[in-house]
Amino acid sequence: MHALKPFSALVCANVILAVTMTFTMQTFPLPMWPMVIAWACFFHLGGGDRPPAALVAVLAHAVFGVFAGWLAALAILFNPTALPGTVWVPLVVGAAVGLMSLASGWPRLAVLPVCVYGFAANWAYLDVPGRFDATVLTTLRADNVIVALPLALLIGCLFGWANARLITQLSSPGARTRSAG
Template identity: 35%
Template sequence: MKQSEAYTLSIGVLAVVDTWLTGTVFPVPVWVTFIAWASFFVLGGGTAGFVKSVASNLTGLAISSLTLLAIATTSNTAIAIAICVGIGSAAMVQASKIKLLDVLPAIVWGFASTVGTTVATGKAITTAGLSNPALVAAAALITGAAFGFVSEVIGNALTLKREARLN
C-alpha cells in the first residue's frame, strides 16, 4: 500500500479509538490529543519527534500553569492578565533557545492546550487532585503524542516498500 493510503488507514482507525477513549473511559479533551498528535508529526516523528513533542508541549503546559497561577494572584484586571500572558509568552520564546525545545509553536500548543482545558473544564489551575486542568491537559498531550507514534509505526508497517516490490 502507498504511504498516503497506509497513513490514511492508520490515522483514521486510531482517530476512532482516540475519540472513543476520550469520550468514554479516559475523559481528557480529544482536541488536545489531536494537537499533540499533530505536534509529533511536525517535530519529525519517530522516537526523537515523540521526545521533542512531549518535552515542548509539557514546557508550554508548565509556563501556562505558572501564568494562570500568576493571574489567579493578581487583581484580575485586563491589564494585569495581559501582563501575565506577555511574561508567559516571553518565557516560551526564551525556552525555545534550548535545543530540545527549539520549535516554538510546539511550546505554544502546550500553553494553549492548558488554557483551553482550564476554560473547557471550568476548573481553576489551583484545583487539587486529578481534575486539575494542568494534569488533564498533560495526560491528553502525552496520549496524543503516543497516538502519533503508534499511527506512524502502523502506517510505516502498512506501507509497501519499493525494495519489497522488486523482489
C-alpha cells in the same frame, strides 16, 4: 495480501486511529484535543522517521507550554498587584510568552510553536467551567491542568507513534507478511 500505496496507507491509518481515539475518549476523562495536538506535533517534529526523539521533543516543548500556562493562571488568580484584571492579565500572558520565547534559545525547547500549542491547550482546558479555580490548580487531582494535560499529550504522542507504525505496516508487504505469520 498486497501493500497499500503510501498515501492510501496514511489515509487508512489516520482514519482507523482517529475513530479509535474518538471512541476511546468517550469513556475516559482526558481531553481529546490536546491529544490530537500532540499527535500532529509528533509528526511535525520527525515522528515518522525518529519516533523516540519526536516523542521526547513533543513532551518537552508542549509540557513546557502547559507549565508556562499553569504558572500564568496562578499569577492571574493570585494577582499580587493593585492592577485591574484588564491590565494584569495581558501583562501575565505577555510575560509567559516572553518566557517561552526566551526558552526557545535553548536547543531542547527551540521549536517555539510547539511550546505555544501546549500553552494554548492549557487555556482551552481551563476554559471549561470549574477548572480555572485556585483550589483545582493548586491540588494534585485529575482535573488539574498540570496533571491532565501532560498525560493527554503523552497519549497523543503514543497515537502518533502508533500511526507511524500502522502506516509502515499497511504500506510494507514484508512487514505485513511477518506480522501475519
